[in-house]
Amino acid sequence: xxxxxxxxxxxxxxxxxxxxxxxxxxxxxxxxxxxxxxxxxxxxxxxxxxxxxxxxxxxxxxxxxxxxxxxxxxxxxxxxxxxxxxxxxxxxxxxxxxxxxxxxxxxxxxxxxxxxxxxxxxxxxxxxxxxxxxxxxxxxxxxxxxxxxxxxxxxxxxxxxxxxxxxxxxxxxxxxxxxxxxxxxxxxxxxxxxxxxxxxxxxxxxxxxxxxxxxxxxxxxx
Amino acid sequence: xxxxxxxxxxxxxxxxxxxxxxxxxxxxxxxxxxxxxxxxxxxxxxxxxxxxxxxxxxxxxxxxxxxxxxxxxxxxxxxxxxxxxxxxxxxxxxxxxxxxxxxxxxxxxxxxxxxxxxxxxxxxxxxxxxxxxxxxxxxxxxxxxxxxxxxxxxxxxxxxxxxxxxxxxxxxxxxxxxxxxxxxxxxx
Numbered sequence: 001x002x003x004x005x006x007x008x009x010x011x012x013x014x015x016x017x018x019x020x021x022x023x024x025x026x027x028x029x030x031x032x033x034x035x036x037x038x039x040x041x042x043x044x045x046x047x048x049x050x051x052x053x054x055x056x057x058x059x060x061x062x063x064x065x066x067x068x069x070x071x072x073x074x075x076x077x078x079x080x081x082x083x084x085x086x087x088x089x090x091x092x093x094x095x096x097x098x099x100x101x102x103x104x105x106x107x108x109x110x111x112x113x114x115x116x117x118x119x120x121x122x123x124x125x126x127x128x129x130x131x132x133x134x135x136x137x138x139x140x141x142x143x144x145x146x147x148x149x150x151x152x153x154x155x156x157x158x159x160x161x162x163x164x165x166x167x168x169x170x171x172x173x174x175x176x177x178x179x180x181x182x183x184x185x186x187x188x189x190x191x192x193x194x195x196x197x198x199x200x201x202x203x204x205x206x207x208x209x210x211x212x213x214x215x216x217x218x219x220x221x222x
Numbered sequence: 223x224x225x226x227x228x229x230x231x232x233x234x235x236x237x238x239x240x241x242x243x244x245x246x247x248x249x250x251x252x253x254x255x256x257x258x259x260x261x262x263x264x265x266x267x268x269x270x271x272x273x274x275x276x277x278x279x280x281x282x283x284x285x286x287x288x289x290x291x292x293x294x295x296x297x298x299x300x301x302x303x304x305x306x307x308x309x310x311x312x313x314x315x316x317x318x319x320x321x322x323x324x325x326x327x328x329x330x331x332x333x334x335x336x337x338x339x340x341x342x343x344x345x346x347x348x349x350x351x352x353x354x355x356x357x358x359x360x361x362x363x364x365x366x367x368x369x370x371x372x373x374x375x376x377x378x379x380x381x382x383x384x385x386x387x388x389x390x391x392x393x394x395x396x397x398x399x400x401x402x403x404x405x406x407x408x409x410x
Contacts (some may be wrong), residue, residue: 014409015390018361024370042408049407053396057365065270066257074275078242081279104311168251171229219239 009036014159017050027160068161147187148196149215150203154184158208166206170199185215193217237285240267244286249278252295255367256302262362263306269313273305280305290302296373299363303377342405349399359394360385 013036019025020033037043067073117165154163167173167186176185186203190196196217230251235242256277261270280301288297350361363369363377374385394410403406 006267010316010409011390014393015386017389018389018393019371022364022368024364024368024373034268049397049409052343052346054365055352055363056343057361059343060261060347061258061366062351064258064261064267064270064275066254070245070253070257070271070274071249074253074278075246077275077279078245081282082240082242083236095389164250165254168247173253173396209402221310 009040012159014046014050017047018053021047021050021054031207047140066161066165068159070161114212147173147175147216148190149185151213151215152184152186152203153210153212154208156211162206162208166208169204171205172199188215192216233292234281234288234290234294237282238288242282244279245282248281248294252298253278255295256298256332259362259367260302261297264310269306273302273309275306277302280391282298292376293373295367295378296369298375299369299377302378305400333368340409342400345403345405346396346400348405352399353392353395357388357395360388360394361396363390379388 013033016025016029016033020030023034037047171189173187173189174184175187186194188199191201200212200214203209230248233248234246237248253274256272257274260273260277261267264270277298281298284301288294292300308405350358353361359378360374363374369377371382371385374380375382378385378392397407397410
């Protein structure tokens, strides 16, 4: 009998709790944990302890800050590996603009973001069906019209690397802004109102978020 | 979340066709997590920087062979893990040890006094950091990277049963450390 097979029921449930919390548990394991949580008074306390571990582990990881210039250095390494980009590659000007954008101070970068966004939107208007390959800040007009969104204002001290990393990690896109008040429109990749609310909570919890206002929710209305 | 996964795969398909903008998008999406994973594996942010860059160059090279049998994030973490282990084996310079040594808090306080000065959350974070690498990896992959038992097995190259055993002992050690610090949580 293996060590895993020798575990008591409590041991087994404690082993599965991290996977219950991260949402990856399924089938009989998920059923067993849910039954345990519903039937054992000690289980909810155990879940609380696992949540504390979840928070502690996330904090330990988030404390590690990747270098702000990682993307621009990677772009150079990629160019060395793959050769210079073709001149007719439709998005090459955006790649260069993005590299410069990541390298400038935040205040200047936000102003540049507005200009770049305007350029991308103009490009999509004058080249319907054209492929913008480089940017996560805008999709097609159809995408923009249908996508759930929220209005977000970032703190003045927010860094581009923090924000772009967070947006990328969560599939979020800047689809408009900034306004004169510095408000951006963020595309929210949520299929349900529940997912939408969760993502808004996540955005609001970020240290660089000053305010988050609900915009269009997914069609289920939740 | 499925839509985001499909988008990752769609981007890998574009990378396979030589679309370098797609690899930059994947970099923006996954770099921070890959970097943190390697930094936690090796204890060196310098190595993490090099390896994380290499992981995405490897993505550029290997994209045509990606069969989509695992999530893109799992695939990237697996590449990162392999490269970190290779580099750790190759590099025997003193600076690795120096960096690891520098990471150990230099305090005149005993561990008990250090623990009394901090709250439970801070203590827990310190205990997670102090776990042996094989245990901390499964904790990081489950709690921070959101990986399933099967995916952790793929990243670390170990059987599912071993993932569970490591998780069991990792959490048991955390519970024992908390108990020793005066925070009894009822298990183990």
